[in-house]
Amino acid sequence: MLVGLLGELGLADRLPADPKQNAKQSAAQCALVPYDERGVRLPAGSAKPRMWLNLTSGAPIKLISDGPAKHNHQGAKQPNTIHIGSSRGQTFLGKPIASAGSQPGNGTVVRREEETCSLLLQIEGAQCRMGTWWLAAAARGGPAMIPIVNQSPVFEGAPDPSGRRAGAAPSSSQAGAPKGSKSAGKQKMPQPLPPGRKQADTVPAVAVAKAMKSVDDMMSAYAALGE
Numbered sequence: 001m002l003v004g005l006l007g008e009l010g011l012a013d014r015l016p017a018d019p020k021q022n023a024k025q026s027a028a029q030c031a032l033v034p035y036d037e038r039g040v041r042l043p044a045g046s047a048k049p050r051m052w053l054n055l056t057s058g059a060p061i062k063l064i065s066d067g068p069a070k071h072n073h074q075g076a077k078q079p080n081t082i083h084i085g086s087s088r089g090q091t092f093l094g095k096p097i098a099s100a101g102s103q104p105g106n107g108t109v110v111r112r113e114e115e116t117c118s119l120l121l122q123i124e125g126a127q128c129r130m131g132t133w134w135l136a137a138a139a140r141g142g143p144a145m146i147p148i149v150n151q152s153p154v155f156e157g158a159p160d161p162s163g164r165r166a167g168a169a170p171s172s173s174q175a176g177a178p179k180g181s182k183s184a185g186k187q188k189m190p191q192p193l194p195p196g197r198k199q200a201d202t203v204p205a206v207a208v209a210k211a212m213k214s215v216d217d218m219m220s221a222y223a224a225l226g227e
Contacts, residue, residue, distance in 0.1 A: 005214055025117055025132045030054045030162035033138040037153040039069035039146045049156035053149065055109050055119055055135055056162045060151040063105030063123060069145035071105055081126045106151060121148075142216040 006012045032050040034042045042048055055061070063071040065085060073084040082092045088101030107123035118129040130148070138146050154161055 009210060025114075026136050028135060028139075029056045029112065030059075030160060031135055031139040032156055033135075033146070034141040035138065035146055035149075037149055038067040039064040039149055040067065041141055041144050041146075051149070051156075052154050052158065052161050053135060053138055053146070054161045055112075055130075057109055057111050059109045059162070061107055061109060061121065061123075061148045062151045063107075063148055064145075065104045069147070071147065073105070081123075081128075084124050084126065137216070 003012065006014070031053055033053045034046070034050050035053075036042060036048065037051065042050070063073075063084065065071065071085060073081045074086065077092075079092070083097050083099060083103050084105050086097050086100040086103065090097050090100040103124040105123060107121055107128075110120040110122050110127075112119050112132065116129070117132050119132060121128040121130055134146065137143055150161070
């Protein structure tokens with residue numbers, strides 16, 4: 001899908017030989033995001049506080065179990081996750097689902113894996129993965145909905161729930177804050193071009209904006225599968 005997107009933007013020739021070695025994700029694992037506790041993006045100009053999204057190892061998380069961002073594990077009908085969001089007495093392929101009706105979608109972040117650019121999650125005993133880019137996308141308010149929130153959401157004004165010590169690397173609550181937010185933070189300084197590259201070789205801003213919109217639309221469509 002990504003290759004097709006780059007082709008549409010005329011950037012396919014810029015694909016690296018080894019994408020994993022060129023993937024660059026923010027090290028932040030906790031950020032203020034403009035979403036409510038149901039995983040729905042706040043309206044533009046909303047006075048409601050942003051929510052902390054803590055994806056550090058061990059953080060308690062949960063899938064959205066109701067509303068427009070509700071997960072779709074029942075619709076997916078996968079044997080390893082059919083118990084998530086099931087109803088009491090429900091069966092699957094003619095057999096009772098173990099602990100049906102008592103597993104709404106709670107879990108924890110197990111760890112971050114740089115090799116796969118993903119977060120390993122444990123949801124009601126099932127192993128799941130979530131791309132590390134979700135946090136950066138949520139911090140800038142890209143997708144209309146996000147797939148998970150913390151089990152006990154806290155909001156702007158409360159301390160960083162990740163327990164980050166003073167002087168430690170900043171969370172994306174600053175670097176990723178949407179324009180016009182209360183804590184927009186400092187903007188990143190432009191990086192020097194690699195040797196042999198000219199300014200004309202860089203990707204045009206309009207192409208970057210178009211690509212970001214396409215990714216946001218795709219992520220919103222993905223999140224909407226739970227409706």
